[in-house]
Amino acid sequence: MxxxxxxxxxxxxxxxxxxxxxxxxxxxxxxxxxxxxxxxxxxxxxxxxxxxxxxxxxxxxVRGKLVPQDDNDEPASVLLEKIAVEKAQLIKKGRIKKVKVRDKINEDEKSFELPRNWSWIRLSNIYDVRDGTHDSPKYQASGYPLVTSKNLASGTLSLDDVKYISTKDHQKIAERSAVVKGDILFAMIGTIGNPVIVDIDDEFSIKNVALFKPINGLLNSMQFLRIQLIVASKYLKNNASGAVQKFASLTKLREQAVALPPLAEQQRIVAKVDELMLLCDHLEQQTEASIEAHATLVEVLLGTLTDSVDADELAQNWARISEHFDSLFTTEQSIDALKQTVLQLAVMGQLVPQNPDDEPASVLLEKERLIRESKIKQPSSWLEITENEKPFESPESWIWLRFGDVYPLEYGNNLPKPKRSNTGEYNVYGSNGIVGSHNAACVKSSCIVVGRKGSAGALNISLDDGCWVTDVAYSCIPIKGIDLYFAFMHLKTLGLDSLGKGIKPGLNRNEAYSLPVAIPPLSEQHLIVAKVDELMAICDQLKEKLQQSQETQVQLTDALxxxxxx
Structure with missing residues (x-):
């Protein structure tokens, strides 16, 4: 395009x-x-x-392109002369300190052509720019709040989750940078930027935060300064110092070149920005509401498929969705929901027709033999599955068993990072995928890897002759009569990722073992896998077209x- x-x-x-x-x-x-x-x-x-x-x-x-210029406005150069006089008086009285900065602004610092009546200037020429402490005063249970970059992260000043310092430390910091209502704070470290206008009367100190104070002539310019600082943040971030944590120096802040419009135009600009930001808020709310409504509609319609009582009702519900396919599956969220519905229909026996000549699943599965040979243990939770436990009605040739009857989970073995490499013969799996390789395998065949800690319930499949599964995961080799691809697909529908609990969720094996699962005959498993692959390919094509469309929309946006x- x-x-x-x-x-x-x-x-x-x-x-x-x-x-x-x-x-x-x-x-x-x-x-x-x-x-x-x-x-x-x-x-x-x-x-x-x-x-x-x-x-x-x-x-x-900040480029003067948002509102028209007015020739009747007092030029910024006149305003600068007034500020210079005011600033000289404040320095003479000891109210502010004289700061040495480069006066001349080079051409490469001027990123656009100035509108008429505007002037280029460095921030320290028109504002009193200071910073807070860079030391680490002793914290205590109460006292004066010490505001840092994190307290500006939301774009407003927040005293939540703040540290407190003593009166002595506060007074020491205040001698250098006393903050009052109307000042602007600017994060100098970490997430550089997030300028906020102080809107509270409470006393507090600042650490690793820059402080912009208005000179009387610019008392009404702080809203415009905040806009300038938001735009300048991008440049300051790109040119920040520090290898581990980026830091914008006070000198760079003071020397930042900005374009200053007449005072009257500043006020018009601020009013227009407020108006257009309100428009953005409305657009955002409407777009989010539309996205959520669309997601709800897709969820409801896909739910009619899995809730269908028989093949005829399923066909009717699918026909209803097919009529609006192009308008329903227009987001990655909706396509992912379609994929999950396909998997759910597959494990419910509603995706392919049953063949009465198929050998029933009960003949193939060898639970009793495995138990007798002590290859798996039989927890007390392996009770007979009642009708109330079955989440759906399965075809007659299928068999209901406990998860642990057919999907034994074996603990992985610890393999420290120093023993892993990128040149080993076997892949090493963590809880959420391949984390290296090794020349030995702890699992000697193809298997499914199930996250146990961290990414609990995350699923990966190893189709090689062996692999190493670390101690944050389980290996799963389905018992005879279960196709590995069907098992991998089946496990995706059981909500294993929702079983883990706690701050660092871990998948409890016994909790998983008690889940009821329906298993089809082996020949039907193969048909199901083939059908799922076919439908997933269609979903992937939909997603690819969607991504291309999104890329085009992004290009259009950037071109605008x-x-x-x-």
Missing amino acids: NVKTSLEVGKDASKPEQLITAHIDIWTSAILAKSSSGRGSSKKYELYGISKLRELILELA VDRALE
Whole structure:
């Protein structure tokens, strides 16, 4: 797709502020999927377009492209003269310190052409820029809060989870950087940036945080300064010092070059930014509501498939979904839900027809022989499976057993990292995949690897002649009569990842062993695996097309941003 061609719009949408509102569909359509790994993940998507729109609004604001200039405004150069006089008086009175910075701003520091009546200036020429302590004062149970970068992380000043220091330490820090309402704080270490305007009267100290104080002439410019600092954060992060933890020095903050508009225009810019950010909030809420409504609709419709009482009802429900296939499966979340439904239908015996000539599963499975030969132990939880325990009605040729009857889990063996390599003959599996290789194998055949600690319930399959399974995982070799691919697919539907409990969840083997599972005849297992592979390939094609579409939307978004900043 030619992105530039698709962005050809009329002259009426050529101005930056018009580009913002003329392409709402592009801003709201550029959505990226997040990784679904890990417990406690909230949103599985990123509103890339709206995020870029927010960045664009701020970038346009500091470049003078968000509101028109007014020739009647007092030029920024006049404002600078007033500030210089005010600043000289404050230095003479000892209210602020004189700071040496480079006066001349080089051409490479000027990232855009200035609008009329604007001026380039360094931050320390127009603001009193200080920093807090870099020492580590002794903490105590109560006293004065010590604000650090983490207290600015949300974009607002938060005194939650704050350390306290003594009056003596607070007074010592206050001599250098007393914070008052209306000042701006800026994180200098770690997540550099997150400028916030102090909106509380409480006294507190700061550590590894920069402090911007207005000179009287700029008392009404702090909202605009915050916008400038948000935009400047990107540059400051890229040029921060420190190998382990990035750090923006006070000197770099003081010498940061910014474009200063007339005071009246600053106020108009701030008002327009507030207006457009409110628009972004509404777009975000509407987009999220639409995504969640779509996910709920998909969940409900797919649920009708697994809840079907017979083949006829299943066919009817599938026909209803097929009519709207293109509009239903338009997100990675919906395609993943479709995949999971396919697996669920497969293990319920609703994906392929049964063959009455198949040998029943009960003839193949050798539970009693394995127990007699003491190859597996029989926990007390292996009681007869009652009808109430069965989550669905299985075909007649299938057999219900406990998980532990057919999927024995064996503890892995510890293999310290120094003993692993990348050149060994056998793969080494941790709880969530391959973590190296080794020249010996603790499992001598193909197997399923089930996460035991950390990524509890995570599943991997080893199709080699052997592998090493570490002590944070189980190895699982299904008993005779169970196809390995069917077992791998089957385990994905049992919710093993939800069994682990605690801060570091661990999969309890006995808890898994008590789960009721339905096993089909071996020949039907093969048919099920083939059908699942066929349908999963279709789902993968859907996802590939979706990813291509998402890439196009991202390109359109980026092209819009480039056009607006030209």
